[in-house]
Amino acid sequence: MVRTYYRKTEKVPREILIGALRHLKLLDNLNLQKIAYRKVAEGFGIPKSTLFSHYQKVKDLDSIPENYLSNEVHNRQILKYKEEEELVEYLKLAMESNHSLTPSEVRKLVYSFVIGNGIKCPLMWHENHTAGADWFTSFMKRNKCLSLRKAEATSQARAAGFNYPVVNAYQQQLGAIFALKPNLPDI
Structure with a gap:
C-alpha cells in the first residue's frame, strides 16, 4: 500500500x-x-x-457504542490515542530536559512501552526488538510538534559546563520524571 x-x-x-x-x-x-x-x-x-x-x-x-465510526483510532493503529498522547508528553519532557532521543531510540522505547503494557504488535517488532520504520513515519506525521533528529556534536563550552553538580541535578530531575511516569521503561 x-x-x-x-x-x-x-x-x-x-x-x-x-x-x-x-x-x-x-x-x-x-x-x-x-x-x-x-x-x-x-x-x-x-x-x-x-x-x-x-x-x-x-x-x-x-x-451502538459512542465511538462507533469515530476517527479516534484507525483499525490497525497499534497505540490508542491516550497511549500515544502519553508517549508524546514523555518525549516532549525529555526534549525540554536536554535529553532528546534519536529516531532509533524512540523506536526502541516504543517497543519497550508496547511490551511493558501488553499491547499487541506486529511480528516484525518482536524480531527486531524495535518499532517499525513505517510506524515511526506515521507517528511523526500525526505528531508534528515533535522534533526528533540525529544528535549533533557538543561544543567545547557546553562540554566544560558538564560537571558533577550539573550532572547530579540532572539525575535528580530525571528521577522525578521517572517517578511521574512509571509505565515508561528505561532506555
Missing part, C-alpha cells in the same frame, strides 16, 4: 448510517429485508455494500 493514501470517496456520516441501519432493522422486523438493502441504500444515498457490512457488524442497534 502507498505510504500516503488519499480516499477517493467521502465517508458516510455517522448519523446517516445509523439512521439507515435503524430503518433496515425496522424493515427486518416486518420481514421485508430482501427488498430492503437496495431501497434503503438508495433512499439514504449510501452504497448498499457499506450498509450491508455495517448491518452485519452491528446486530443490536440499541447499544
Whole structure:
C-alpha cells in the first residue's frame, strides 16, 4: 500500500448510517429485508455494500457504542490515542530536559512501552526488538510538534559546563520524571 493514501470517496456520516441501519432493522422486523438493502441504500444515498457490512457488524442497534465510526483510532493503529498522547508528553519532557532521543531510540522505547503494557504488535517488532520504520513515519506525521533528529556534536563550552553538580541535578530531575511516569521503561 502507498505510504500516503488519499480516499477517493467521502465517508458516510455517522448519523446517516445509523439512521439507515435503524430503518433496515425496522424493515427486518416486518420481514421485508430482501427488498430492503437496495431501497434503503438508495433512499439514504449510501452504497448498499457499506450498509450491508455495517448491518452485519452491528446486530443490536440499541447499544451502538459512542465511538462507533469515530476517527479516534484507525483499525490497525497499534497505540490508542491516550497511549500515544502519553508517549508524546514523555518525549516532549525529555526534549525540554536536554535529553532528546534519536529516531532509533524512540523506536526502541516504543517497543519497550508496547511490551511493558501488553499491547499487541506486529511480528516484525518482536524480531527486531524495535518499532517499525513505517510506524515511526506515521507517528511523526500525526505528531508534528515533535522534533526528533540525529544528535549533533557538543561544543567545547557546553562540554566544560558538564560537571558533577550539573550532572547530579540532572539525575535528580530525571528521577522525578521517572517517578511521574512509571509505565515508561528505561532506555
